[in-house]
Amino acid sequence: MALKPWKILESNYLRPRIRFDQCELPNGKIFEATAFEFRTWASVLALTKDQEVVLVRQFRHGAQAAFFEFPGGVVEDDENPLDGMRRELSEETGYTGSNMIEVGKFYPNPALQTNLMYGYLAYDVEKTDVQKFDEAEDIEVHLVALDELIAMTKRGEFQHGLQVAVLFHALAYMNRIQ
DSSP: OOOOOOEEEEEEEEETTEEEEEEEOTTSOEEEEEEEOOOOEEEEEEEETTSEEEEEEEEETTTTEEEEEOSEEEOOTTSOHHHHHHHHHHHHHSEEOSEEEEEEEEOSOTTTBOOOEEEEEEEEEEEOSOOOOOTTOOOEEEEEEHHHHHHHHHTTOSOOHHHHHHHHHHHHHTTOOO
């Protein structure tokens, strides 16, 4: 049996990109659903020539804690995901590179969000510039060996779920998952 989409009866915006839909479910019941119309996101597992992973550590308001993450962020409306990822890598870390591969794309939370996240793997990145933060960014750059990042993930020190998904896609691309 094929799943049927919900019929949207009415949509109202609380703010731009935050939508409340009154929906009729396939069983006839009425349900209020929330949708966040976020822009596309992109993130990169960037490896230096010495096979170190470029990580960022920054404070995340929702969890009220600092997290290790891959460089990345919002892709602007007029950018493609690869260009957005390159921009974010440079702005957040000062690292750049030319050997970049898309290793996966996925929905961060399809129950509530409309956006996709793109994961990339970059080889041979180099520090070529200084960091250029957005107004709400305060970012530390850390270089760790790939095996240490895997160990950090196993120990629960690399906790951002979307970043773990990018790590999985990159490791699968690199044939590091058995």
